[in-house]
Amino acid sequence: MDFYAGHVLRLDLTALRATVEPLDPDWARLYVGGKGLLLRYLFEELAPGTDSLSPGNPLILATGPFAGTAAATCSRLAVGCKSPATGTLLDSYVGGSFAPELKYAGYDAVVVTGKAPHPVLVLVEDDRVEFVPAEGRFWGLDTAALEQKVREEMGPWHKVLSTGPAGEHLVPFACLSTDQYHKAGRGGAGAVMGSKNLKAVVVRGTGAVTVGDAASFSADVLSLQNERVLTPDNAWTWEEGTPYLVELVNAAGALPTRNWRSGQFDQAGAIQSSELLAVRTRIRACTQCPLACRQVHVFDEEVCEGPEFETLGLCGANCGVGDLAAVAEFNRSCDELGLDTISTGAVVGLAMDLCEKGAADYGLAFGDVAGYLAAPGLIARRESWGAELALGARDLAALKGRPDLAPHIKGLELPAYDPRGTFGMGLGYATSDRGACHMRAFTAADDILGGEAPPDSLEGKPALTVEQQDFSAAAWTGVWCANLYIDTDFLGVHFRHLWGRETSHEELMTLGARVWNLGRVVNVREGFAREHDRLPGVLGVPHPEGVAAGKTVADDEFQQALGEYYRLRGWDADGVPTEETLTRLSLDVRP
Numbered sequence: 001m002d003f004y005a006g007h008v009l010r011l012d013l014t015a016l017r018a019t020v021e022p023l024d025p026d027w028a029r030l031y032v033g034g035k036g037l038l039l040r041y042l043f044e045e046l047a048p049g050t051d052s053l054s055p056g057n058p059l060i061l062a063t064g065p066f067a068g069t070a071a072a073t074c075s076r077l078a079v080g081c082k083s084p085a086t087g088t089l090l091d092s093y094v095g096g097s098f099a100p101e102l103k104y105a106g107y108d109a110v111v112v113t114g115k116a117p118h119p120v121l122v123l124v125e126d127d128r129v130e131f132v133p134a135e136g137r138f139w140g141l142d143t144a145a146l147e148q149k150v151r152e153e154m155g156p157w158h159k160v161l162s163t164g165p166a167g168e169h170l171v172p173f174a175c176l177s178t179d180q181y182h183k184a185g186r187g188g189a190g191a192v193m194g195s196k197n198l199k200a201v202v203v204r205g206t207g208a209v210t211v212g213d214a215a216s217f218s219a220d221v222l223s224l225q226n227e228r229v230l231t232p233d234n235a236w237t238w239e240e241g242t243p244y245l246v247e248l249v250n251a252a253g254a255l256p257t258r259n260w261r262s263g264q265f266d267q268a269g270a271i272q273s274s275e276l277l278a279v280r281t282r283i284r285a286c287t288q289c290p291l292a293c294r295q296v297h298v299f300d301e302e303v304c305e306g307p308e309f310e311t312l313g314l315c316g317a318n319c320g321v322g323d324l325a326a327v328a329e330f331n332r333s334c335d336e337l338g339l340d341t342i343s344t345g346a347v348v349g350l351a352m353d354l355c356e357k358g359a360a361d362y363g364l365a366f367g368d369v370a371g372y373l374a375a376p377g378l379i380a381r382r383e384s385w386g387a388e389l390a391l392g393a394r395d396l397a398a399l400k401g402r403p404d405l406a407p408h409i410k411g412l413e414l415p416a417y418d419p420r421g422t423f424g425m426g427l428g429y430a431t432s433d434r435g436a437c438h439m440r441a442f443t444a445a446d447d448i449l450g451g452e453a454p455p456d457s458l459e460g461k462p463a464l465t466v467e468q469q470d471f472s473a474a475a476w477t478g479v480w481c482a483n484l485y486i487d488t489d490f491l492g493v494h495f496r497h498l499w500g501r502e503t504s505h506e507e508l509m510t511l512g513a514r515v516w517n518l519g520r521v522v523n524v525r526e527g528f529a530r531e532h533d534r535l536p537g538v539l540g541v542p543h544p545e546g547v548a549a550g551k552t553v554a555d556d557e558f559q560q561a562l563g564e565y566y567r568l569r570g571w572d573a574d575g576v577p578t579e580e581t582l583t584r585l586s587l588d589v590r591p
């Protein structure tokens, strides 16, 4: 099969055994790669009700068919398992250069099962696989130190996907790291890797990816690059990166501030893009990405790639911190320790709120950077009061008797778009397959970031949410980056080469719907239903000031929109896909 390596590497950590199996051509046809292939493996490998930190939870790494080719932004990796933060499925995406290296080594995907009897690092060099003892050598290292040691001892071109100290300590919002600053951030895949006594997968490949008619494929990719990628619409990526959103989201009253008490931060000007540009030293790109959105800054001689918009929102405004150098230091600590910055910022903001309300005594306060800067280290190693914060927002707030203050959906902390300033994002968060996620449906683009939809209404948002979720699910079978604005015409050029025939908007959106429904089947099987698709109480309190002052998503309006969303999806009133829907989508899985 052109574009595919044709093999899946299976790592049984309990037995310290590696086997190689052929990629199932039917699964490749129906689910393509990336998110689709990952979820199909998850459905197959995960017994219902499995504890997410037990050996029975598989950790799956999946590439897309275009990884390792010249296709723009497709050389990203999908990482998945059952999430320790939510108990739902987890798919998380990371750039850098790991995915193409895995393809060059001869694998489309890796399925990791079991738990090693002692800490290990798995070294993959083409068809040679070695389980390297990690105790006293790699285990315990921060992410940058680990990568440096691997490069020094194993080779300068080896690529590393690792968990940090936070994952070793099973923090449910521990992430995976590669090329140091690239993170598969959300949902706790780092804790799942840590629970398996697996420090890292290291890969070096010397093969290639075949693309069929190479001249024709290259010509199409080049023409798309000139006409659809390197365009003024996408210039924000290399000119400023995601920090440009701070000003816009704050102006819309949707920037989470001081544990979601407000949507406008009085010090937003100190953490906005222009301040970062003043200390930017260079930009960086993932493999085969001409957009180069990664912004590298230097603060007091310390290098920090980022902070990205979400980090500025959650670790800055949401903690009341307008000191940009402090936010960058917090960001750097999270990167080194392997912590998701969105969840960490949300948890620290919640802890500050609990202290202010007398429900906790951690010595934390909004805007006070001393305890704030100590937090990532204490959380990652579960030391002192960090052990309580390491529970995550939902369980911390419950522990302290204030569940009303927890900014989470299904246990995943909210990203930096407050639904009181952009109602559609609330529906997107509530129906997201991995808990509160802004990436699957991004209706903020249609109301507060230049579109014409009213931000304080759910009218039309169910259809928009379904459409955007299905499109992102289709695009993530090829693991395109969400920072690149694309449509089904763009995807179709690539799929024409993959499938050797023309395709259509309808066919690609059906692919997306198939993948989305596959995920819903996994979640329903894990016990998720309508009662879990809801907004947290913290969003029920209106902001006292700002553009979104006085606004909340009313429950009856939300329930009506949710019912409409289920109807459009072909799900029953409890959110379960009907037999007719699953059959129409050629899905052979059932809850």
Ligand code: SF4
Pocket: 073, 095, 096, 237, 284, 285, 286, 289, 290, 291, 292, 293, 294, 481, 482, 483, 484
């Ligand atoms: S747009 Fe940025 S994050 Fe996305 S692939 Fe390119 S460099 Fe990586």
